[in-house]
Amino acid sequence: MVYTNRFLPHQALIQNGSTFADRPVAVPTKKIISSNQHDILFSFYGPVWRALQRNLTSKILHPSQVKSYANARKWVLDMLFDRLKYELGASNPIRLDEKQIREIEDSLRGMLLSFTRYNVLNFWPPITRILFWKRWKEFLQLRKDLEAVLVPYIDARKKVTQDRLSKDGEEDSNTNEFVLCYVNTLLDLRLVDDDEGSKLDYGNICTLCSEFLNTGTDTTSTALEWIMANLVKYPQIQERLLEEIREAMVDGEEKVKEEDFQKLPYLKALILEGLRRHPPLHYVAPHRVTKDVVLDGYLVPTTTSVNFFVAEIGRDSTAWDDPLAFKPERFMDNGGTTFDIMGSKEIKMMPFGAGRRMCPGYGLAILHLEYFVANLV
Numbered sequence: 609m610v611y612t613n614r615f616l617p618h619q620a621l622i623q624n625g626s627t628f629a630d631r632p633v634a635v636p637t638k639k640i641i642s643s644n645q646h647d648i649l650f651s652f653y654g655p656v657w658r659a660l661q662r663n664l665t666s667k668i669l670h671p672s673q674v675k676s677y678a679n680a681r682k683w684v685l686d687m688l689f690d691r692l693k694y695e696l697g698a699s700n701p702i703r704l705d706e707k708q709i710r711e712i713e714d715s716l717r718g719m720l721l722s723f724t725r726y727n728v729l730n731f732w733p734p735i736t737r738i739l740f741w742k743r744w745k746e747f748l749q750l751r752k753d754l755e756a757v758l759v760p761y762i763d764a765r766k767k768v769t770q771d772r773l774s775k776d777g778e779e780d781s782n783t784n785e786f787v788l789c790y791v792n793t794l795l796d797l798r799l800v801d802d803d804e805g806s807k808l809d810y811g812n813i814c815t816l817c818s819e820f821l822n823t824g825t826d827t828t829s830t831a832l833e834w835i836m837a838n839l840v841k842y843p844q845i846q847e848r849l850l851e852e853i854r855e856a857m858v859d860g861e862e863k864v865k866e867e868d869f870q871k872l873p874y875l876k877a878l879i880l881e882g883l884r885r886h887p888p889l890h891y892v893a894p895h896r897v898t899k900d901v902v903l904d905g906y907l908v909p910t911t912t913s914v915n916f917f918v919a920e921i922g923r924d925s926t927a928w929d930d931p932l933a934f935k936p937e938r939f940m941d942n943g944g945t946t947f948d949i950m951g952s953k954e955i956k957m958m959p960f961g962a963g964r965r966m967c968p969g970y971g972l973a974i975l976h977l978e979y980f981v982a983n984l985v
């Protein structure tokens with residue numbers, strides 16, 4: 609088995625941006641450093657991050673947690689409906705919350721879109737930061753802007769959590785609806801084993817939150833747009849899906865619920881076909897092998913950055929019949945849908961990557977896509 613690690617210099621820079629600006633580096637611990645200890649750049653600029661983030665995301669993205677966000681999904685769907693009505697000329701106002709969401713989105717997007725501009729700062733940071741000082745200043749400003757947007761929400765969450773605990777530390781019985789969120793897991797985290805261990809600072813938390821938001825939002829919305837576009841392009845697919853949804857729903861119900869999804873195999877097939885034909889990420893982030901490997905006669909040294917052409921893999925004519933066609937039926941099997949999206953036996957497509965660095969949010973992403981596609985249709 610060839611293990612690969614991430615090779616992501618720009619992330620190292622972004623993640624430590626605030627650290628270099630005005631905060632001390634969070635101290636890595638023996639426990640946290642693990643899979644990335646060989647990464648060349650991370651070993652200089654913060655090896656703690658990848659493993660830390662992986663631990664946290666696997667906790668918060670566990671299926672038991674994912675279920676508890678059903679209300680949030682419903683809220684977003686209502687917001688989408690509001691927007692559709694608004695754009696169609698109805699008088700429903702857009703909720704104020706959307707403004708706040710846009711604010712977060714804008715600051716994250718600014719950071720994401722300009723990453724090629726700042727990538728040069730990674731090459732030899734002590735020098736490139738002097739040579740490109742203007743860029744470095746701009747980068748720090750972007751980072752400060754991002755923190756200015758996120759910190760109030762982190763504080764608000766802190767307050768909700770503190771209010772929830774009674775003075776003697778017992779849980780308030782009136783707060784049964786409390787849902788653990790990602791920020792809570794970050795606030796609780798200690799970087800060393802003992803009780804005195806340091807907590808993550810605002811810069812650290814903002815970095816982890818922005819990564820979580822970046823990886824989870826644009827990807828899902830891009831996939832959703834492609835799937836909806838194909839439903840418009842192929843009315844017969846839309847018709848078949850609508851039929852399936854009608855059959856699965858109890859008369860009088862207005863929304864497709866998460867419990868209904870198991871009765872909707874064609875919906876699942878549609879989502880998979882959307883991800884195969886139009887994966888939101890054309891490549892996964894660059895990886896590298898943890899030791900030199902010979903593959904098919906080619907040496908892959910540890911110093912090489914390895915890129916996987918996700919989109920091409922899903923359109924490979926040796927693996928798929930008529931690969932350019934949009935046919936959800938290809939995922940249907942005896943009336944059901946069975947596809948090994950994790951690629952544990954074979955990899956015919958990898959929209960979420962594969963192996964141990966596979967997207968930890970794939971279950972949540974598929975759930976979101978099912979939820980929004982079914983309800984919009």
Ligand code: HEM
Pocket residue numbers: 614658662665669819820823824825827828831887888889891892893958959960961962964965966967968969970972973
């Ligand atoms: C259709 C939606 C999505 C697609 C196509 C997608 C795809 C991917 C891919 C290809 C990777 C890189 C895997 C690799 O390098 O091998 C990744 C990483 C990641 N994704 Fe997703 N993703 C989606 C949704 C989400 C969601 C909803 C979340 C969380 C809320 C999420 C969280 C993450 C995180 C935290 C990583 C980094 C994991 C690591 O560094 O080990 N993703 N995703």
